[in-house]
Amino acid sequence: MSGVHPDEMMTIAASRVLNSDDVCFVGIGAPSAACNLARLTHAPDITLIYESGTIGTAPDVLPLSIGDGELCDTAVTTVSVPEMFRYWLQGGRVSIGFLGAAQLDKFGNINTTVIGDYHKPKTRLPGGGGAPEIATSCGEIFITMKQSRRGLVEKIDFVTTFGHGVGGPARENMGLKTKGPTLMVTDLAVWKPDPETKEFTVETLHPGVTREAVQETCGWPVKFSDGLAVTPEPTELELTTLRDLQARTKAAHAGAA
Amino acid sequence: MSGVHPDEMMTIAASRVLNSDDVCFVGIGAPSAACNLARLTHAPDITLIYESGTIGTAPDVLPLSIGDGELCDTAVTTVSVPEMFRYWLQGGRVSIGFLGAAQLDKFGNINTTVIGDYHKPKTRLPGGGGAPEIATSCGEIFITMKQSRRGLVEKIDFVTTFGHGVGGPARENMGLKTKGPTLMVTDLAVWKPDPETKEFTVETLHPGVTREAVQETCGWPVKFSDGLAVTPEPTELELTTLRDLQARTKAAHAGAA
C-alpha cells in the first residue's frame, strides 16, 4: 500500500497483536496509539489501563498525558495511584504491559533514565516511571519503538527496566514468574525473542522493508527468523481509523476547545 | 439526683471528657453511647469514627453494630476498612480511642480474648478486633466498663490490648510514643492513672457511691486520690438527652422499621 508512513505501519502492526480479552497497561505515545487503534478496530472490548488510575478507558482522542480528563470520563472506574500500582499492577491483574524505550538492547532491557553516566549524565531522560514494575508484574511485555542506531544498541547505558537480562533463563533465575518482553514492533519489522536465547529476532518485515534497512538502524548484528515473512499490509479500515484518530487528536491538542 | 441508673451515670461521666476538637475512634456499646451523648450535648462538632470506615458520623440512634447503615448515611465520608486502619488509625490521625473491656488490670491492660488458657479456653471471647492497634496508635485511650470482681482483676488471663504493661515507663520502654490509657470511667467512679506508677487511681466517686462499693467490685486493692471528689450530678440536659437517645435506639432495633 503506497503512502503508508512507517510510523503508521508500526502502530497498525502493534495494534494487531491485541484482542478484546486483553487487559493492557498503556504507556503514552506509540503504545497508546496502538492500543486505541486496536480498540477502534478488531478489539472493541479490550481493557486499557493508564497509570493515572483510569481503568477501562475509551478515549475519543489520544491523550497527551497519561492523565488527560477524557481517560477518566470514559473509564469504567478511576482509582487512586497507590491502588493502581498495588491492586492492579502488582496484584497481577494486567495481562499486557505496553512500553516504549529510549534505548533498548537485544534482550529487551530498556533504558529511559540517562545517556552517559548516571551520576554525570550526558542527557538526563525522564526515568522509569511505571516501567520497572510493569515489566515484572504484567503477564507479558510488548515494546514499540522506532528503529535507530542510537535506540537499538549493543549495550544500554542504564538498565531502567529489566527485560531478559543477559538472555536465556535470566528471568526465571531472578525469581520472576512473568514472561517479560515477548514482542517488539518497530517502524520496520515485528520482532520476537528466540525461545532459547531470548534474543530479539525479526519475524516479519513491514511491506517494502529490506533486511539491510533493519540492520542499518540497529546497533547489534540482527538475527532473522528462518520463516521470515512480510507483515500484512494495513487494511483500509486500519489506516482510515488511525488517521481519523490522529486527526481528532491533533485538533484537540492544538489549543482551547 | 434520684433515679439515675449507674449505667447512665457511667455514660454521662464518660461523655463529659470529650469535646468538639476530638477525633474519636469509637467502640460499640458504652463507648458509643458516651461519644454520641457528648455530640448531642456539649461537643456538637466532635468527630466520631467507627472502624467500619465511617468518618465523622452523627447517627440519630445508637448503632447495634459498628457498621449500621445510619453511620454511613450521616458520615462526612466512608472509606474502606484497609484505608481506615492504615491512613486514619495507624496514620496517627485519631486523638482518642474509646475502648470497653471484658477483663482489665490496674495498669489498663485489657483482655477481650479468652477466660482461661488461650489454647483451652473456659470462655472464648470475641477477641481484640481493632483494640490492639487502637491502643498504640491513638493519642490517648479512654476506657469505660462496669465494675465487677470478674472484670477488674489483679491479673488478666490474656493481654489482648497493651495499656501500661507492668506500669511506670513500660510504654516508653516499648518504643510507644502515644499516651495509652489516661482515663477510666466505670459505673461507680472516674479513675486516672497515677503519673508515676500508672496504676489506675480513683479521682471522683459518682454521687452516692462509697469507697467500699468501689473496692467490693474491684479485684485489686484500690488506691484513691488524695483529692478524692464527687463526680458532678448529671444535668437535666444530659439525662434527658441520653434517655431520649436510648429510647430511640430501642425502638429502632426492636424490629422492622
Add this chain to the structure above:
Amino acid sequence: MAKIQPLGDAVAENLRDGDFAAFEGFTHLIPHAAAHEAIRQGRRDLTLVRMTPDIVYDQMVGMGMAKKLVFSYVGNPGVGLLRRVRDAIENGWPNSLEIEEHSHAAMANAYEAGAAGQPIAVFRGYVGAELAEVNANIKSVTCPFTGEKLAAVRSVRPDVSFVHAQKANKKGDVLIEGIIGIQKEAVLAAGRAVVTVEEIVDNFDDVHPNACVLPSWAVTAVCVVPGGAHPSYTHGYYGRDNASYVAWDEISADRDRFKAWMLENVLDASPDDYADRVKSFRSAP
C-alpha cells in the same frame, strides 16, 4: 469476564472441599445467601477467613464445614458471643476447630497485601499484644533504615471469595457503595471471586467516577440474589434486620434448636427465598 449465572452453579463451580474461603462483609453486605448455598452443597474441611465472623460463620461452623477459622473479631455484633463457634472451640462440637487469630489492623493489612500481590504485610502492630506469642503466623522484620522492629503477617490470599454487592451491569462490572468494608480486597486477593448482587442494570453511566467498581474481568461469577445479604443489609436497598441478630443468640444456644433452625431456614430454602425476607426492611424507593 464474569459469568452471570445462578448462585447454585457459581458455588458448585468455585467452592471445593478443603478450600481457603472468604465470605466477607463488614456488617454491611454479608453474603448470607452464598454461605447458605455452600451449606446446602455440603462443602467440608474449609479454612474460613473473615475479619468479623458473625452469625453466618456461626452457622457454617455449627454445620461442621470448617476445619479452621482465621479472624480478628468473632462475635454477634452488639449482641454477644457466637455460641456455635464457642461450642466448637471449647468443646469440639461438631468438630474441633483450629483458629488463627489476628487484630483488625493485621487482617486489614493482610487482605490489602493479598490484593496487592505481596507475600506479606509489614506494619507497626501488635506492640505488647499477647497474640503475637500464641500465633506463629505473626512474625517481624527489621526496618533496614531505622532498625525498628515491625510486625509482619502473611497476606490473605483465599482460593475463593464470596461477597454481596448492590448491583452489576450487563457486562458483569460490579458496584459496591456505602460501607465498602474489605469487599474489594477480598475479591482482588482471591483466586476466584463470586459476587451476589441485588440486581443487574443496563449500564453504570450514572455512577460516580471514583465509586468502588470491580471490572467484570476481575470477577469470576455474578449471581442475582435479591435480599442475598439478609439479615445483613444492602445500602440503598434494605436495612439491617437487627431483630434476627438478636434472635440468633437464643436459637444458637442449643444444639438441637440450632439444627432445626438450619433445616428449616437454610437446608430446605433456596436463593429465591431472600427477597421475601427483606420485604419489610426495604428502603423507600
Add this chain to the structure above:
Amino acid sequence: MAKIQPLGDAVAENLRDGDFAAFEGFTHLIPHAAAHEAIRQGRRDLTLVRMTPDIVYDQMVGMGMAKKLVFSYVGNPGVGLLRRVRDAIENGWPNSLEIEEHSHAAMANAYEAGAAGQPIAVFRGYVGAELAEVNANIKSVTCPFTGEKLAAVRSVRPDVSFVHAQKANKKGDVLIEGIIGIQKEAVLAAGRAVVTVEEIVDNFDDVHPNACVLPSWAVTAVCVVPGGAHPSYTHGYYGRDNASYVAWDEISADRDRFKAWMLENVLDASPDDYADRVKSFRSAP
C-alpha cells in the same frame, strides 16, 4: 480544623526554607498557583518530592529553589524532557541539584506508607532494575515466611504538601474527584497540608458517600484560587491547556527566555490571575 485563608498567607505560614515539600498532582489538579506563590515568596533549599515532576517543578528548579528532587518520572508529559531540570542536573544551573530517583510503584507505595504512618514500604519491586544500585535509599528486607527478598523504601513524609482540589465546604472539608492520583496520600503523609480549591460551597450533602473527601481536621489550610491548577486541569471545572505544555518546551529551552517568562507570568502575577487563564477551557455548565 482547616484555616480558610488567602493563598499568600497559607504559603507564608506553612512553607519554610529547607522544607521537604510536595506539590502533588498526577497530570490532573497540579497546584500551579500554590507553587507560583512559593516562587514569589522566594523559598530556598527545598527538597521537592513528586512522582511526576513536570513543568511547574521545572520552573521551581529553574528559579533555584530546590537543592534536591525526589521523583519517579521527570518530564513534560507527551511533550518531552524538562529543560530546566536537565540544565540543573547536567550543568548545575542555576545550582546543582541532588536527585533521589525511584520507580512509580515505589513512590506510590512510599506515599501510601507515609499516609499510613509507617517508616517503610515493603513490596516486590526493582527486580533487575539498576536504580537499586545507584540509590542508597532502596534497600531490602527478607520475608520471614518464605525467605523472598523484597524491596524496602522509606515512606514519603513531607513537612508540607500542597494539592489542588475541586472544592471545600464551609467547614473546610475538601472534595477531590476524577483522577484523584496521589492527592489524599500527599495530604495525609504530610505534617502540614495546604489545599487550593476552585470554590467553597455550603455543604457536601449531595456528595457520594465513598467520594474522596478529606475532613477539615486533616487539612491545615484551604485557599480559594479559581483556575489554580492551570495549565493542568480540574475535572468538572476546566480542561487541560495542552498548548501551554507544548509551548513550555520552547520557553524553557533558553535561560533568558525562561527568566523573562517567569517574571511576566509568575513573579509579577498574583493568585487572582488564574481564573482568567482557564476561561477558554471551562466545561459547559
